[in-house]
Amino acid sequence: MPSSRFQKGDVVMGRWPGSNLYYEVKVLTYDPDSQLYTVIYKDGTELDLKETDIKSNVSFRQTSGRSRSRSPSRRRSRSRSPARTTRRSSARQAEGDGGGGGPRLAPLVRPSWSSVGGSVGNITKKTRPGHRFVTASPNRTYYGFVTRKVWICKVLIHSENIRNLESILIKGPSVAGGVWRSSELPAAFPPGTFLMMLFLPSVVMALLLKTALDDARLLTVPDGVPAPADLLDWRPFGLVLLWLLFQALLYVLPVGKVAEGMPLKSGKRLKYRINGFYALLASVAAVGVALHQEVDLSYVHAHFLQFFASAALLSALLSVWLYVRARALPGEDLAPSGNSGFLLHDFFMGRELNPRVGAFDVKFFCEMRPGLIGWLVINFSMLLAEMKVQKLDSPSPAMLLVNIFQFLWVADGLWHEEKILTTMDIVHDGFGFMLAFGDLVWVPFTFSCQAYYLVSHPNDLSVFWMVAIISVKAVGYYVFRKANSEKNNFRRNPADPALSYLKTIPTATGKSLIVSGLWGVVRHPNYLGDLLMGVAWSLPCGFNHVLPYFYLIYLLLLLIHRDARDNHQCRKKYGSAWDEYCRVVPYRIFPKVY
Numbered sequence: 001m002p003s004s005r006f007q008k009g010d011v012v013m014g015r016w017p018g019s020n021l022y023y024e025v026k027v028l029t030y031d032p033d034s035q036l037y038t039v040i041y042k043d044g045t046e047l048d049l050k051e052t053d054i055k056s057n058v059s060f061r062q063t064s065g066r067s068r069s070r071s072p073s074r075r076r077s078r079s080r081s082p083a084r085t086t087r088r089s090s091a092r093q094a095e096g097d098g099g100g101g102g103p104r105l106a107p108l109v110r111p112s113w114s115s116v117g118g119s120v121g122n123i124t125k126k127t128r129p130g131h132r133f134v135t136a137s138p139n140r141t142y143y144g145f146v147t148r149k150v151w152i153c154k155v156l157i158h159s160e161n162i163r164n165l166e167s168i169l170i171k172g173p174s175v176a177g178g179v180w181r182s183s184e185l186p187a188a189f190p191p192g193t194f195l196m197m198l199f200l201p202s203v204v205m206a207l208l209l210k211t212a213l214d215d216a217r218l219l220t221v222p223d224g225v226p227a228p229a230d231l232l233d234w235r236p237f238g239l240v241l242l243w244l245l246f247q248a249l250l251y252v253l254p255v256g257k258v259a260e261g262m263p264l265k266s267g268k269r270l271k272y273r274i275n276g277f278y279a280l281l282a283s284v285a286a287v288g289v290a291l292h293q294e295v296d297l298s299y300v301h302a303h304f305l306q307f308f309a310s311a312a313l314l315s316a317l318l319s320v321w322l323y324v325r326a327r328a329l330p331g332e333d334l335a336p337s338g339n340s341g342f343l344l345h346d347f348f349m350g351r352e353l354n355p356r357v358g359a360f361d362v363k364f365f366c367e368m369r370p371g372l373i374g375w376l377v378i379n380f381s382m383l384l385a386e387m388k389v390q391k392l393d394s395p396s397p398a399m400l401l402v403n404i405f406q407f408l409w410v411a412d413g414l415w416h417e418e419k420i421l422t423t424m425d426i427v428h429d430g431f432g433f434m435l436a437f438g439d440l441v442w443v444p445f446t447f448s449c450q451a452y453y454l455v456s457h458p459n460d461l462s463v464f465w466m467v468a469i470i471s472v473k474a475v476g477y478y479v480f481r482k483a484n485s486e487k488n489n490f491r492r493n494p495a496d497p498a499l500s501y502l503k504t505i506p507t508a509t510g511k512s513l514i515v516s517g518l519w520g521v522v523r524h525p526n527y528l529g530d531l532l533m534g535v536a537w538s539l540p541c542g543f544n545h546v547l548p549y550f551y552l553i554y555l556l557l558l559l560i561h562r563d564a565r566d567n568h569q570c571r572k573k574y575g576s577a578w579d580e581y582c583r584v585v586p587y588r589i590f591p592k593v594y
């Protein structure tokens with residue numbers, strides 16, 4: 001670690017964020033770009049600290065020798081790691097200690113700014129032999145270090161993280177601990193990225209080719225891959241381009257509120273126009289006008305491969321533009337994951353965190369608009385194509401269910417559009433080929449697999465099955481929405497009286513973890529709800545083939561990986577409070593199973 005004051009493995013004293021407390025920590029790594037040290041506390045919490053918040057043991061002993069920690073009572077006291085949930089937190093005392101080894105639950109704590117200091121102040125001021133640290137005065141709080149929101153953002157921004165399953169595939173097993181820094185990229189990385197860039201479009205292409213076959217069994221081989229000249233057709237290409245421009249126009253209309261994103265490294269907060277739901281309504285109106293004008297929307301089904309190829313080409317062109325424009329950017333605009341110096345890797349992961357043209361945020365736009373709403377248009381085109389191909393007067397119940405279910409899911413996402421401003425995808429990830437392809441191609445062309453399948457593989461549904469499928473969807477939606485809303489509302493205002501029924505575990509960061517209701521059944525009830533909905537989307541296609549279950553399988557793998565990654569991040573953020581949560585709520589996604 002050149003030019004860093006502390007070296008890997010050094011045992012030093014690190015300041016606990018938001019407080020004046022120092023704890024013994026071990027230096028894990030130093031990132032010269034951000035000039036941050038990743039350190040690990042004794043309870044396993046990992047944080048990124050600035051050099052000014054680290055002291056050598058020697059200088060610390062001299063300073064603390066003059067400090068009030070010389071008090072004998074302080075020296076007799078026993079140490080607790082900073083992130084450890086306090087056995088005698090005020091919240092717990094209010095509830096009554098209860099004793100016993102059972103879960104330590106606390107009623108709703110108010111993590112206002114003062115509770116950051118409050119939580120830290122609650123850490124017992126005792127020292128175990130061999131542990132040296134000073135503690136805050138119980139009556140005083142120290143907030144000079146960094147504001148809580150900025151700190152949380154820093155944890156997000158600097159936490160080492162690869163976002164999706166595909167990243168694991170690229171990363172390969174050689175990366176110790178499952179995480180890496182840009183400066184530690186293994187040499188074998190770029191070929192892996194290159195393979196992913198071939199693999200992702202091939203998967204979509206294979207899915208589309210196979211779904212179009214009458215015999216859609218997994219082992220049936222398609223007749224052949226169409227030649228590039230057959231794939232690229234100017235009409236579908238023009239229509240995809242027009243669709244992008246139409247959505248971009250809706251995005252820039254001064255309709256809907258303007259929300260602020262999470263603080264950036266610089267402390268600045270970007271503004272986002274939240275009008276996705278209006279864009280959906282306008283798109284529905286546009287489809288209505290097209291139908292009225294007798295435009296044959298089943299054209300999308302008839303040229304599905306050409307539409308896919310056009311969207312893939314445009315996503316590749318967009319990624320090239322994104323990569324090139326990022327070359328001139330200052331460091332603070334770059335994403336932590338996409339600036340390794342390896343061209344292919346950075347092209348894939350995305351160099352720029354928030355590519356913008358004026359106020360037009362390209363990442364936010366792509367993530368929520370053309371692909372998601374385009375998927376619904378594709379579904380509707382499949383519905384019309386089914387009626388044509390199967391010579392029906394009205395769409396089949398199976399097709400109707402798929403269309404309605406997925407419409408509701410997208411509408412729900414756009415209704416809650418503002419919430420995605422706090423997600424990893426927006427806060428942490430660069431915008432490169434992976435997300436551009438994911439948003440513009442993967443989402444619309446693979447998520448529509450059920451509707452595409454039903455066009456040529458009709459499946460009759462009995463009333464019993466329809467009721468059963470609708471029930472699965474309703475339960476799934478209830479779990480998904482209630483879990484997400486409960487958590488989002490709690491994060492926004494933990495003191496909300498409407499949430500006072502929630503039981504929580506306080507953490508040393510001032511935030512609490514919900515341990516009752518759905519969040520007390522499994523650690524990711526929102527994933528469970530999403531998966532149940534995925535089941536309900538696939539069931540209308542019957543059990544003859546696995547292809548309509550493609551989305552469900554993808555989602556299952558993605559969410560299992562996402563859960564593992566989130567578990568890792570939360571373990572770093574919350575230390576032993578997270579362990580306690582895992583003890584109280586042992587199952588991750590499926591109650592009693594996983």
Ligand SMILES: NC(=O)C1=CN([C@@H]2O[C@H](COP(=O)(O)OP(=O)(O)OC[C@H]3O[C@@H](n4cnc5c(N)ncnc54)[C@H](OP(=O)(O)O)[C@@H]3O)[C@@H](O)[C@H]2O)C=CC1
Binds near residue numbers: 513566
């Ligand atoms: N269909 C698709 O393709 C996909 C859909 N999704 C869906 O998107 C939604 C969001 O998913 P995602 O962003 O991955 O994860 P979550 O919305 O579950 O966010 C995880 C974060 O929530 C906080 N948290 C975790 N446990 C608790 C708790 N007990 N109490 C309070 N806060 C807690 C932690 O952050 P902190 O403490 O810092 O607030 C944690 O990092 C999900 O419904 C998921 O199903 C996601 C990926 C793909």
Ligand SMILES: CC(C)=CCC[C@@H](C)[C@H]1CC=C2C3=C(CC[C@@]21C)[C@@]1(C)CC[C@H](O)C(C)(C)[C@@H]1CC3
Binds near residue numbers: 200409
């Ligand atoms: C293979 C590959 C390149 C995958 C990329 C997948 C991404 C495009 C998706 C991963 C998770 C997503 C989510 C949404 C959009 C698609 C991506 C980015 C989402 C914002 C859509 C709206 C929903 O309501 C949601 C907020 C739950 C959802 C979150 C995850």
